[in-house]
Amino acid sequence: MVVPYRHEPFTDFTVEENRKEYQDALDYVKGQLGQEYPLIINGEKVFTEDKTVSENPGNRSEIVGYVSKCSQELAEQAMQAADEAFKTWRKWDPAARANILFRASAMIRRRKHEFSAWLTYEAGKPWKEADADTAEAIDFLEYYARQILRLKNGVEINSRDGEHNRFDYIPLGVGVTISPWNFAFAIMAGTTVGPMVAGNTILLKPAKTTPVVAYKFMEVLLEAGLPKGVVNYIPGSSADMGDYLVDHPRTRFINFTGSKKVGLHIAERAAKVQEGQIWMKRMIAEMGGKDTMIVDNDADLELAAETIVYSAFGFSGQKCSACSRAVIHEDVYDEVLANVVAKTKELTVGPTYKDNSKFMGPVNDQEAFDKVLDYIEIGKKEGKLMAGGTGDDSEGYFIHPTVIADVDPKARIMQEEIFGPVVAFAKAKDFDELIDIANNTEYGLTGAVISNNREHIEQARQDFHVGNLYFNRGCTAAIVGYHPFGGFNMSGTDSKAGGPDYLLNFLQAKTTSDMY
Numbered sequence: 001m002v003v004p005y006r007h008e009p010f011t012d013f014t015v016e017e018n019r020k021e022y023q024d025a026l027d028y029v030k031g032q033l034g035q036e037y038p039l040i041i042n043g044e045k046v047f048t049e050d051k052t053v054s055e056n057p058g059n060r061s062e063i064v065g066y067v068s069k070c071s072q073e074l075a076e077q078a079m080q081a082a083d084e085a086f087k088t089w090r091k092w093d094p095a096a097r098a099n100i101l102f103r104a105s106a107m108i109r110r111r112k113h114e115f116s117a118w119l120t121y122e123a124g125k126p127w128k129e130a131d132a133d134t135a136e137a138i139d140f141l142e143y144y145a146r147q148i149l150r151l152k153n154g155v156e157i158n159s160r161d162g163e164h165n166r167f168d169y170i171p172l173g174v175g176v177t178i179s180p181w182n183f184a185f186a187i188m189a190g191t192t193v194g195p196m197v198a199g200n201t202i203l204l205k206p207a208k209t210t211p212v213v214a215y216k217f218m219e220v221l222l223e224a225g226l227p228k229g230v231v232n233y234i235p236g237s238s239a240d241m242g243d244y245l246v247d248h249p250r251t252r253f254i255n256f257t258g259s260k261k262v263g264l265h266i267a268e269r270a271a272k273v274q275e276g277q278i279w280m281k282r283m284i285a286e287m288g289g290k291d292t293m294i295v296d297n298d299a300d301l302e303l304a305a306e307t308i309v310y311s312a313f314g315f316s317g318q319k320c321s322a323c324s325r326a327v328i329h330e331d332v333y334d335e336v337l338a339n340v341v342a343k344t345k346e347l348t349v350g351p352t353y354k355d356n357s358k359f360m361g362p363v364n365d366q367e368a369f370d371k372v373l374d375y376i377e378i379g380k381k382e383g384k385l386m387a388g389g390t391g392d393d394s395e396g397y398f399i400h401p402t403v404i405a406d407v408d409p410k411a412r413i414m415q416e417e418i419f420g421p422v423v424a425f426a427k428a429k430d431f432d433e434l435i436d437i438a439n440n441t442e443y444g445l446t447g448a449v450i451s452n453n454r455e456h457i458e459q460a461r462q463d464f465h466v467g468n469l470y471f472n473r474g475c476t477a478a479i480v481g482y483h484p485f486g487g488f489n490m491s492g493t494d495s496k497a498g499g500p501d502y503l504l505n506f507l508q509a510k511t512t513s514d515m516y
Contacts, residue, residue: 005146007479008109008135013127013356022127025113026353029121037067037215039074039235042081043228046074052235054212057124057362058351058396064122065212070236072244075203078232082174082201083250085229090171090199094152097197098145104193104224105141108134108217115185118213123184124361124396126352129315132477133186137217139480140190140498147503148197157511164514169507171199172282173252176245178266180257181364182318182419184210189217190480190497191255192231195506200252202231203245209365211235238262246270249277253506256285260417260443260490263287284505286485286492288320288417289445291466291475292438296431296451297331303472304328304450305339311448311474312423313347313401316360318368320491321446321468321476325414326425327437333427337386337405340423344387344401351396362397363420369397372420375413376402382414383407383424409437417443431456435463444488448475467491 011018033056038045048068056062070078089097108115115137116130125133154168175195179188188206196202206214218233234241246254246269254270256263263285270281293311295304311323328336352361363369373391379402380389388402401421407414413424428434431453438447447466451457457471467487468478478485484499486492495505 005143005481007481008138008142010128010135011112011131013131019356022113022116022356025117026120028114029117033065033121034063035065037065037212039068039070040215040218040222040233041074041078042085042232043222048074052208052211054122054209056121056353056396057209057364058353060393060396067211067215067235070234070241072241075234075236075241075244078203078234079174079245079248079250081229082203082232085227086171086173086201089201089227089230092199094148094197094199097199098148100221100224100226101141101145101193101197104220105138105145107220107224108138108141112138115213115216118216119185120353122210122212123181124352124364125315126358126361127356133183136183136186136480137189140186141193143481143498144190144194144197144503147500151503151507162515164516166512166514168510168512169198169504170510172506172508173200174203174250175200175253175255175506176203176205176251178205178242178254178256178258179207179214181207181210182315182320184213185217187257187497188214191257194497194502195253195255196231198503198506200506201229204231204233205242205245206233206235208235243269247272247274249274251281252279253282253284256283258287260287263492282505284493284495286320286487286495286497287490288419289443289487289491290325290415290417290441291321291323291443291446292325292327293323293448293450293475294428294434294438294460295326295328295332295336296434296449296453296456297329298453298456299332299450300452300472301332301336301339304336305343307448307450307474308336308340308423309343309347311476313344313360313421314476316363316399317421317423318363318419319476321478321485323448323475324418324423326423327409327434328425328427329431329434330427330429333425337403337425341386341403344403347401349398349400360401360421363399365397366393368420369393369399372399372418372422375416375418375420375422379404379407379413379422379424382411388421409440415441431459435460439463439465442490445491446470446475446487448473465489467494467496
């Protein structure tokens with residue numbers, strides 16, 4: 001019997017004891033800053049002269065860690081280690097593989113605030129956002145462990161007199177996980193352990209700005225009993241070793257989360273069959289979004305404003321699910337816009353590692369800071385600046401939450417992914433136009449409808465073309481096992497992380513027929 005899954009609860013920071021425990025974790029992590037971290041290949045630590053410098057985006061002068069960079073030569077060693085480990089790991093009882101995840105999740109749960117504190121320092125996350133990131137990482141381990149227990153005996157198919165038939169799942173081989181910086185723990189962990197618990201071996205290439213939390217996760221996996229070579233930690237340059245692994249004839253699949261540009265680059269390279277390659281590589285990709293919340297003229301307008309603000313500016317809008325487009329019925333447009341602007345101006349911005357007083361922390365790095373400010377300048381020309389519009393990178397990479405009104409639905413800031421604290425407003429004359437505008441991008445990840453009109457809700461259920469659609473709530477904060485996550489079109493390959501069929505991306509079906 002598989003024990004039912006329940007998601008990890010979030011920490012209530014209104015409780016003084018919880019605030020003190022988190023501050024203690026921040027103090028502990030601060031004492032660990034500036035250390036050097038090796039690669040982990042075949043269970044062994046490998047230090048290199050070439051290092052990635054991970055900085056605190058809320059305090060540019062503070063170094064989180066110096067992380068060894070993987071070269072092509074070392075990437076090849078990691079590939080050979082993973083290839084060799086697969087020979088035995090694929091034969092492990094799936095329940096034994098699941099037990100490693102259960103142990104790892106328990107270890108992380110005991111150190112929950114410590115991992116969240118690393119996210120606050122390395123990713124600039126506010127306490128609430130860091131806590132949710134860590135909780136989601138725990139959820140992925142627990143959920144995928146239970147899913148492999150459901151799949152381990154295959155699926156029942158028909159047999160007949162004199163013939164017994166079975167339909168089983170077997171793992172693919174060596175996979176490359178390329179994880180993002182915005183959910184530096186949750187997505188990194190989920191895209192690693194999902195294929196791993198299914199019996200595959202993994203080359204983990206974490207994002208260049210958040211490699212330390214990935215190293216801390218590797219330590220947990222090894223302590224939990226993961227055999228050598230099953231997961232190899234190899235941060236490094238995409239140009240130097242990322243493309244090398246994507247092209248490699250022994251790579252069986254690539255599990256990618258990141259931008260559309262990089263995702264399409266990987267897909268193109270992965271489609272080419274290399275000399276010695278005897279399979280078509282699978283690619284599982286989540287590539288971002290341009291997510292819309294629509295509000296009709298039969299809606300709770302206070303709820304609309306609250307959810308737009310939280311969905312647009314939580315973690316500085318650095319979520320592929322973030323609300324970057326608010327499309328409002330013309331009858332209520334002015335009221336919703338005014339309320340959103342008022343709430344936005346109340347938000348606080350600043351360093352999150354100092355205390356829990358700031359709603360928003362920094363954006364990821366200088367590149368993100370410059371990109372977002374460039375889009376704000378474009379937005380000023382395409383619409384009317386109502387709030388925010390400025391940034392300060394003298395200490396960290398801080399940008400004020402920005403609202404731009406009266407934007408044409410085809411404008412650049414309504415079409416292009418910004419990945420920052422910017423939301424554009426457009427109006428529509430009726431519900432059909434609300435849906436048409438919501439669907440007018442190349443993406444299809446998340447969306448939300450704020451309405452008390454049941455006919456409109458049912459119309460949106462059919463016509464709003466996104467992978468995750470929410471009614472009368474924000475368009476962010478999917479929970480593993482409750483809101484399987486993944487989108488359509490240029491948002492990715494429609495895979496549903498934290499869903500009942502996710503592990504099937506990393507398995508292949510095998511039919512056996514036994515005559516008697």
